[in-house]
Amino acid sequence: MENISVLGAGSWGTALAIVLAENGHRIRIWSHRQDQVDEINTQHTNAKYLPNTTLPMNLVATASLQQAVDESDMIVVAVPTKAIRSVCQQFVPFMREEKLFVHVSKGIEPDSLKRISELLAEEIPSMLRSDIVVLSGPSHAEEVVLQHPTTVTVACENMRAAERVQDAFMSSYFRVYTLEDVIGAEIGGALKNVIALAAGAVDGLGYGDNAKAALITRGLAEISRLGVKMGANPLTFAGLTGMGDLIVTCTSVHSRNWRAGNLLGKGYKLDEILEQMGMVVEGVRTAKAAHQLAAKYDVAMPISSALYSVLFEATPPKQAVDALMARMKKREIDEMM
Numbered sequence: 001m002e003n004i005s006v007l008g009a010g011s012w013g014t015a016l017a018i019v020l021a022e023n024g025h026r027i028r029i030w031s032h033r034q035d036q037v038d039e040i041n042t043q044h045t046n047a048k049y050l051p052n053t054t055l056p057m058n059l060v061a062t063a064s065l066q067q068a069v070d071e072s073d074m075i076v077v078a079v080p081t082k083a084i085r086s087v088c089q090q091f092v093p094f095m096r097e098e099k100l101f102v103h104v105s106k107g108i109e110p111d112s113l114k115r116i117s118e119l120l121a122e123e124i125p126s127m128l129r130s131d132i133v134v135l136s137g138p139s140h141a142e143e144v145v146l147q148h149p150t151t152v153t154v155a156c157e158n159m160r161a162a163e164r165v166q167d168a169f170m171s172s173y174f175r176v177y178t179l180e181d182v183i184g185a186e187i188g189g190a191l192k193n194v195i196a197l198a199a200g201a202v203d204g205l206g207y208g209d210n211a212k213a214a215l216i217t218r219g220l221a222e223i224s225r226l227g228v229k230m231g232a233n234p235l236t237f238a239g240l241t242g243m244g245d246l247i248v249t250c251t252s253v254h255s256r257n258w259r260a261g262n263l264l265g266k267g268y269k270l271d272e273i274l275e276q277m278g279m280v281v282e283g284v285r286t287a288k289a290a291h292q293l294a295a296k297y298d299v300a301m302p303i304s305s306a307l308y309s310v311l312f313e314a315t316p317p318k319q320a321v322d323a324l325m326a327r328m329k330k331r332e333i334d335e336m337m
């Protein structure tokens, strides 16, 4: 049994806290909203993020970040990418001892182009963190809380740390694999959201399964191209954090990124879509990072670039698809792969 705190009480933080609580660990979940803490502790629900779900009685919420961090040895960071630095900056000043950090967010910071483990390493001094482990894979919170069979991967260069996290999360319906390739796991998890926005847009335009399959396959090709240049193992992209997560996010109605893309394809404006979603759509910010990464590493990322032009340069989605189809002919498998 471990003492574990989950920072962030959105849909994913709450679903993972349920998995951990059901595994018998001593779990705290931190929310920055007192009303949500009260709801979790008194009604055992989190209606905004996981309607129709009853939380286990041993899942305790706190609005005190200090209490959440002090009382646990393993800290699961489950806030959106854009909140990671500010949350770290709030808890680091009162940390007194080393902890194991697990992050479950899927994004890349625009401009700095840092992956999330790099953001955590920058914000948390090395003497206060034993290891940083990435948990990623095809796993919508909505299905995890129904205990539908789900598989994820935990990645860390230190296999003992990865195995400790594997042991903490593994259950009859939540199967956890280990991996050493942190870069591959983080790049696959972040960039699949960009491709999922594009897949949603293609569905919103009324195109069919051929177009969707093309986006998934060619999307994986450009994610892998970039990831390999950044130092990832190409085989990682055939795994759960690559192909697995890309499939689920491009095809599931649970996906926030797919749903936002679908509205884009139907002609809604980005601002109104984000307002309507009420939950984080990581792919929007990551599309900016992907655009910058493609330039920095000199990698062709045509689908990500097309999505960037739809999101930030007002290109109509149909025009972006037409332009993708009209590119110069080329070989399917490029030499780098």
Ligand SMILES: NC(=O)C1=CN([C@@H]2O[C@H](COP(=O)(O)OP(=O)(O)OC[C@H]3O[C@@H](n4cnc5c(N)ncnc54)[C@H](OP(=O)(O)O)[C@@H]3O)[C@@H](O)[C@H]2O)C=CC1
Residues within 6 Å of the ligand: 008, 009, 010, 011, 012, 013, 031, 032, 033, 049, 078, 079, 080, 081, 083, 086, 087, 104, 105, 106, 107, 139, 140, 141, 142, 278, 279, 280, 282
């Ligand atoms: N949902 C899922 O199924 C999965 C999500 N993920 C990833 O997990 C991460 C979190 O996603 P998800 O749970 O869906 O997001 P949600 O939008 O459901 O929830 C985000 C949570 O973080 C809180 N939050 C936002 N900003 C801050 C801040 N500055 N300080 C403190 N808390 C903050 C929100 O609070 P408030 O309510 O006040 O906005 C909310 O509780 C994302 O990176 C996502 O890609 C990964 C796998 C599956």
Ligand SMILES: O=C(CO)COP(=O)(O)O
Residues within 6 Å of the ligand: 106, 137, 138, 139, 140, 193, 196, 245, 248, 249, 254, 255, 256, 257, 258, 280, 281, 282
């Ligand atoms: O990462 C996820 C599933 O593995 C969640 O994707 P969305 O944020 O698009 O819902």
